[in-house]
Amino acid sequence: MLRIAVQSKGRLHDETMELLAEAGIKIGSAKRQLLMAAKNFPVEILFLRDDDIPNTVADGVADVGVVGLNELLERGDRAKIVKRLGFGSCRLSIAIPKAEEYDGKRWLEGKRIATSYPEILRKWLKENAIRADIHVITGSVEISTGIGLADAIFDIVSSGSTLISNNLKEVETIVTSEAVLIAKQNLDAEKQEVLDQILFRLEAVMTAQNKKYVLMNAPKASLEEILKVLPGIKSPTILPLADPDWCSVHTVLDEDCFWHIITQLKAAGAQGILVLPIEKMIL
Numbered sequence: 097m098l099r100i101a102v103q104s105k106g107r108l109h110d111e112t113m114e115l116l117a118e119a120g121i122k123i124g125s126a127k128r129q130l131l132m133a134a135k136n137f138p139v140e141i142l143f144l145r146d147d148d149i150p151n152t153v154a155d156g157v158a159d160v161g162v163v164g165l166n167e168l169l170e171r172g173d174r175a176k177i178v179k180r181l182g183f184g185s186c187r188l189s190i191a192i193p194k195a196e197e198y199d200g201k202r203w204l205e206g207k208r209i210a211t212s213y214p215e216i217l218r219k220w221l222k223e224n225a226i227r228a229d230i231h232v233i234t235g236s237v238e239i240s241t242g243i244g245l246a247d248a249i250f251d252i253v254s255s256g257s258t259l260i261s262n263n264l265k266e267v268e269t270i271v272t273s274e275a276v277l278i279a280k281q282n283l284d285a286e287k288q289e290v291l292d293q294i295l296f297r298l299e300a301v302m303t304a305q306n307k308k309y310v311l312m313n314a315p316k317a318s319l320e321e322i323l324k325v326l327p328g329i330k331s332p333t334i335l336p337l338a339d340p341d342w343c344s345v346h347t348v349l350d351e352d353c354f355w356h357i358i359t360q361l362k363a364a365g366a367q368g369i370l371v372l373p374i375e376k377m378i379l
């Protein structure tokens with residue numbers, strides 16, 4: 097039985113549970129308990145505050161966990177990162193009042209910086225040979241400068257709108273974060289086997305996330321031109337249609353180049369283009 101630590105509520109909870117469900121690990125939605133076993137897989141989920149996940153995994157109370165890279169780095173980095181999960185993106189940045197003129201890192205010398213991430217900040221200040229006072233607070237860091245508690249803050253930024261509404265500007269980005277799957281060192285063989293299966297499934301789910309399955313009718317006369325436009329995984333599938341002058345072309349397209357290619361396909365004579373989501377993809 098592999099025990100996975102997951103944030104009990106908060107920003108990472110829903111997406112983590114969704115990803116596990118897509119990987120075929122289903123947890124009953126009955127009354128939420130601290131520990132819940134999956135119905136169809138040798139896995140149990142331990143629901144915790146995100147602050148506690150890195151150490152719970154490092155100490156082996158849970159075998160693996162999903163947590164923000166920011167929390168992992170703050171809590172000492174003893175668990176190992178197995179996979180970046182591509183959601184929960186944010187950064188840890190230093191911000192100062194908008195009216196201040198920032199002339200580089202030296203500006204921070206001798207200043208007071210409020211943060212909930214003292215360890216990451218301490219390390220960065222040391223690496224940059226800056227002496228500054230770290231003022232640890234656990235919430236509402238963004239109001240620290242406005243109330244005279246600090247000269248600068250070091251906090252999570254995602255869209256930047258919280259900074260703007262508090263009259264702050266971002267001046268240094270120190271960590272770029274996303275949710276990561278972490279594991280304790282030296283899992284036993286049986287648990288490693290379960291983790292490998294989960295990784296295989298996650299790979300299939302995540303590979304499919306950005307992809308679309310596209311099928312279209314193509315006049316045989318323009319087939320060559322249409323095929324030139326398609327990247328496909330290997331090569332597209334071509335199937336005959338009842339009308340001998342036409343065929344059906346099936347392929348997989350990346351969301352990023354999707355509209356560009358669809359426009360070219362239409363121009364080349366493709367018709368009846370269907371676009372379908374892909375649930376899983378094993379390369």
Ligand code: ATP
Pocket residue numbers: 103104105106107108144145146147163164165166167184185186252253254255273274275
């Ligand atoms: P808990 O109650 O579990 O301690 P929390 O309040 O400490 O939760 P959340 O606000 O739920 O934490 O954020 C969890 C993680 O989500 C963060 O550590 C970070 O990795 C990520 N995250 C992504 N975007 C943001 C954002 N805009 N603000 C805060 N965290 C974000």
Ligand code: MG
Pocket residue numbers: 145146147
């Ligand atoms: Mg927390």
